[in-house]
Amino acid sequence: xxxxxxxxxxxxxxxxxxxxxxxxxxxxxxxxxxxxxxxxxxxxxxxxxxxxxxxxxxxxxxxxxxxxxxxxxxxxxxxxxxxxxxxx
Amino acid sequence: xxxxxxxxxxxxxxxxxxxxxxxxxxxxxxxxxxxxxxxxxxxxxxxxxxxxxxxxxxxxxxxxxxxxxxxxxxxxxxxxxxxxxxxx
Numbered sequence: 001x002x003x004x005x006x007x008x009x010x011x012x013x014x015x016x017x018x019x020x021x022x023x024x025x026x027x028x029x030x031x032x033x034x035x036x037x038x039x040x041x042x043x044x045x046x047x048x049x050x051x052x053x054x055x056x057x058x059x060x061x062x063x064x065x066x067x068x069x070x071x072x073x074x075x076x077x078x079x080x081x082x083x084x085x086x087x088x
Numbered sequence: 089x090x091x092x093x094x095x096x097x098x099x100x101x102x103x104x105x106x107x108x109x110x111x112x113x114x115x116x117x118x119x120x121x122x123x124x125x126x127x128x129x130x131x132x133x134x135x136x137x138x139x140x141x142x143x144x145x146x147x148x149x150x151x152x153x154x155x156x157x158x159x160x161x162x163x164x165x166x167x168x169x170x171x172x173x174x175x176x
Contacts, residue, residue, distance in 0.1 A: 011144040017137025049105030056099040
């Protein structure tokens with residue numbers, strides 16, 4: 001079995017990839033000055049899930065889960081902010 | 089502190105929401121018979137991250153992480169399959 005540091009490293013790589021794969025969405029929203037393809041229903045469902053993942057990470061004391069979902073939540077807040085601004 | 093069952097329940101709810109929020113993407117791909125908005129770069133980066141999350145879940149013995157990322161990986165395989173088929 002791997003030690004805790006190695007396990008956390010795997011988790012951090014996992015979170016880096018899944019969070020990184022979300023970035024083009026943010027770039028596309030910026031460039032097109034539109035977030036019409038992203039419904040509030042989708043964004044809020046996803047944000048709710050991310051908040052629960054952070055809670056799960058805290059309960060399980062799993063730093064990679066907390067850290068990478070924290071970054072994803074930050075990106076989501078930016079996208080929702082842009083959407084509110086562009087659609088006003 | 090919550091017991092293990094309660095922690096797993098929080099993780100399952102988290103995974104249900106983040107995986108569920110991914111479903112509209114699959115429905116949109118089916119309906120439009122197109123996955124042009126989803127690049128292979130994005131899909132493979134995301135799939136790589138999901139595979140690492142499953143590894144992390146196995147190493148940490150965290151069933152919700154394994155289960156929900158397993159479902160996400162299944163959805164991703166379907167989307168990639170549809171993309172290959174539609175763009176041939």
